[in-house]
Amino acid sequence: MKNYTNDNTARRYIAHVSIFGTTQIHLRNPYIIAWWSAAFPGFGHLLLSKYLRGFVLFIWEVVINLQSNINVAMIHSFQGDIDMAKESLNTRWLLIYIPVYIFAIWDSYRTTVDLNKIYLLAERENHTFNSFSMGAMEINYLDKRNPTMSIIWSLFMPGLGQLYIHRIIVAFFIVTWTVVFFYYSHLLEAISLLFLGEIQKATNVLNPEWLLFFPSLYGFATYDAYINTVENNKLAEKEQKNFLEKTYQNPEFYIEKGKK
Structure with a gap:
């Protein structure tokens, strides 16, 4: 059940609210996305x-990275052992990694530029979109939430920030891979040993190849949750503003810009 059914009369829409989450277009910095x-x-x-x-x-990144030993080579390079870093690389996998890596950066930059243009056109069209969706499995609606809480929950466990703002698809994906990374990196086991004062055992039990995935994962989960909380708040305000204008404002009322 939705409080508005899309009749496809607009060329572009700013947002769509479903039981799986809120998808919206908003202005983004292409360089941040490419980064x-x-x-x-x-x-x-x-x-x-x-x-x-x-x-x-x-x-693709996880599979090819592990097969080509990129993280292992990075660890050796961090330690200043450049020769060992070169020897650890598997060039049979490395050479197919590079084109896709470059494509990911280029395509995300290009798409961001295009979506920014689409947003400006959709904003000008200002067509109605649904703000409430209820199904047998979930309920989703536009409301304002605390960006700080999104950060806190994401730092506790990547994916919880996305669950907080109802980004179900991304949350499920991030949580699943977080569990995989925790398991194969032995990070939780190392933390347990660290609490017991077994520093050497904690160091030895770690699998650094899998451990290096965590900085990017934690950083992304936190950033994504924060940014989408802020943008969802803006979207909720916009939807409320449009509703009040259409429902209560006199259609003949208007403000002439530049005049007092």
């Missing part, structure tokens, strides 16, 4: 709500 794609292919597209493309690029 997230550089940090981890797929993240830039997930920020743009292009989920299928983002999931494919994310999984």
